[in-house]
Amino acid sequence: MKCYQCALEGYQTDAVAICIVCGMAVCMDHLIREELPVSETFMTGLGIQKKTYPLTMPRFLCYPCYDALSQQEGSR
Ligand SMILES: [Zn+2]
Numbered sequence: 001m002k003c004y005q006c007a008l009e010g011y012q013t014d015a016v017a018i019c020i021v022c023g024m025a026v027c028m029d030h031l032i033r034e035e036l037p038v039s040e041t042f043m044t045g046l047g048i049q050k051k052t053y054p055l056t057m058p059r060f061l062c063y064p065c066y067d068a069l070s071q072q073e074g075s076r
């Protein structure tokens, strides 16, 4: 698969990832890699406890989706 963003500019670049939101194939130059924290909340006798784990989950986005998501208030 070729990078969609590069194809728009007339280049043929092999894609290395797929945006999880829109499914667009993107090359290294056109992807955003984010590290999402993995956490769990437990109900205990003392209330709700939140545990965050040391390993993060990568997610790949294209620039248009990244921009669209980051305009939401409270997304950061
Ligand atoms: Zn590209």
Ligand SMILES: [Zn+2]
Pocket (backbone or CB within 6 Å): 019, 020, 021, 022, 023, 024, 061, 062, 063, 064, 065, 066
């Ligand atoms: Zn996308």
